[in-house]
Amino acid sequence: MNWLLPEYIQDMLPEEAWRIEAMRGEILQGLRLSGYQLVSPPLIEYAESLLINDSTDMDLRTFKLADQLSGRTLALRADITPQVARIDAHLLNRQGVTRLCYAGSVVHTQPAGLMSTREPLQIGAELYGHAGIESDLEIQRLMLQALSLLGIRDIHLDLGHVDVFQALIGDGVIGSELEQALFTALQHKDVPMLQSLVGTLPATVQSSLLALPQLHGGVEVIARARGLLPQTPRIMAALAQLEQASQQLQPLAGSIGIDLAELRGYHYHSGMVFAVYHPRSHDAIALGGRYDNVGKAFGRARPATGFSMDLRQLYPLLPKREQARAILAPHRADPALQAAIDELRERGEIVVVDLLGKTEYRAELNCDRELVLRDGKWIVEANRTDR
Numbered sequence: 001m002n003w004l005l006p007e008y009i010q011d012m013l014p015e016e017a018w019r020i021e022a023m024r025g026e027i028l029q030g031l032r033l034s035g036y037q038l039v040s041p042p043l044i045e046y047a048e049s050l051l052i053n054d055s056t057d058m059d060l061r062t063f064k065l066a067d068q069l070s071g072r073t074l075a076l077r078a079d080i081t082p083q084v085a086r087i088d089a090h091l092l093n094r095q096g097v098t099r100l101c102y103a104g105s106v107v108h109t110q111p112a113g114l115m116s117t118r119e120p121l122q123i124g125a126e127l128y129g130h131a132g133i134e135s136d137l138e139i140q141r142l143m144l145q146a147l148s149l150l151g152i153r154d155i156h157l158d159l160g161h162v163d164v165f166q167a168l169i170g171d172g173v174i175g176s177e178l179e180q181a182l183f184t185a186l187q188h189k190d191v192p193m194l195q196s197l198v199g200t201l202p203a204t205v206q207s208s209l210l211a212l213p214q215l216h217g218g219v220e221v222i223a224r225a226r227g228l229l230p231q232t233p234r235i236m237a238a239l240a241q242l243e244q245a246s247q248q249l250q251p252l253a254g255s256i257g258i259d260l261a262e263l264r265g266y267h268y269h270s271g272m273v274f275a276v277y278h279p280r281s282h283d284a285i286a287l288g289g290r291y292d293n294v295g296k297a298f299g300r301a302r303p304a305t306g307f308s309m310d311l312r313q314l315y316p317l318l319p320k321r322e323q324a325r326a327i328l329a330p331h332r333a334d335p336a337l338q339a340a341i342d343e344l345r346e347r348g349e350i351v352v353v354d355l356l357g358k359t360e361y362r363a364e365l366n367c368d369r370e371l372v373l374r375d376g377k378w379i380v381e382a383n384r385t386d387r
Contacts, residue, residue, distance in 0.1 A: 008111045008118040012312070015323055020121065020311045023318075024103050027123055027146045034142060036101040036125050041083035043105065047075040049297075050082050058268075061108045076107045080122050081306060082294065088128045089300035097129040103311075113283030117312055124288075124308030128295075131303035133241050136272050136290060137248055143286050143307040144252040147276065151319040155285075156277045157253040159245055160262035161238040162269050162289075164229065168208050174201065182209065186261045189213040204230055216259040219246045225260060241272055268294070271305070278317055285313055326350035327380055328367035331357060340371060340378035 005011070012020065028038060046067075051059050063076040077083060080102050088098050103123040111118055125142055127135045140157075147155055165186070169179055178197065185193040191213055198206040211228045215221050222243050229235050246256045253276075264273060264287070271290030278285050288307030295301045329341050329351050341351050352365045362383075369380050 023311050026149055031101040031125050036099040039087050039100050039102050044074050044076055047073040050075045050077055063109055078106050078108050084126045085294045086298050089295045089298035099127050101125040115282050120310035121312050122308050126306035128302045128304045136305050139305050139307050152317050154254050156255045158257045158259055158275045159242050160259050160273045163238040164235055164260050167234040168205055183263055212261040221258040325368040326352045326366055328370040329353050331355050337378050
């Protein structure tokens with residue numbers, strides 16, 4: 001059974017591999033036209049470069065091994081974002097706005113979702129050096145435009161903002177253990193657990209935290225939140241950003257929802273967070289948000305926002321497309337035949353040389369036409385099965 005692969009690890013066969021390669025090119029070209037520059041970090045680095053912001057979840061998801069050259073611990077990347085932040089902080093070291101994009105494999109010790117592979121093909125974009133909502137909107141638009149470019153419709157955009165929760169708990173004032181417990185309860189929308197945790201907190205904070213699991217739904221949630229939550233500048237600013245984003249992104253998204261209990265990547269993100277869902281996917285098909293502190297681990301914290309998605313997860317959602325058919329050419333030492341083959345390939349045609357010359361195998365070559373010699377010239381004709 002040495003041909004079996006590990007669980008949640010799959011080969012990509014030709015049709016999927018070619019389509020995913022085309023997806024990658026289409027998205028990267030769209031990002032290039034918006035001024036994003038391509039970077040390609042290594043698959044493996046020292047573990048401390050990849051495990052930033054004390055993320056327990058990322059630590060558990062990351063494969064580690066010993067480096068026989070240095071004796072230090074190496075890690076296979078589980079996310080490309082920290083690597084791009086390192087490139088921005090040290091290799092490029094620009095002072096203004098930097099736009100970077102990437103595409104490459106990452107590896108997870110455990111699947112991130114119900115139907116996820118442990119080797120996603122991650123593609124995304126990051127914008128550094130701008131703290132305003134304009135950069136959040138740029139990133140979110142690019143994400144939605146990329147999905148539209150691939151022909152993926154019927155999407156739902158979910159928006160959240162970690163500043164609401166952080167403003168309520170006072171940025172660590174309550175203690176890390178209680179903060180983590182509250183975070184977990186909110187993520188699971190476990191109201192009984194939440195009720196048992198907030199007893200020692202001020203009454204206003206208690207009522208606000210208990211309201212968060214109910215503050216999810218359409219954009220009307222923003223108005224409800226303004227009436228239920230403390231009207232502090234930080235909370236009101238977060239709600240205003242969500243309102244502006246929902247208004248400006250509506251033309252690009254099938255529907256938009258607000259979820260103020262959504263704290264995905266809470267220890268990683270620092271502002272607006274977002275996720276895209278599709279009816280035919282169990283998990284979010286694109287994720288992102290603001291993470292202004294990610295560069296701190298590299299000695300240069302900069303405002304930053306970005307998105308990422310897994311091309312392998314998107315592939316089943318693509319519109320069906322008939323596979324391109326090829327032209328069959330005989331195997332013959334004929335300069336004129338080779339010239340005809342070269343000319344067809346230069347025009348973008350797929351030409352397959354029939355090395356075996358056996359009719360029973362030709363169906364495997366996916367050819368609907370063939371090169372035949374007529375009156376001393378090689379011409380393309382419809383495929384004849386009796387030939």
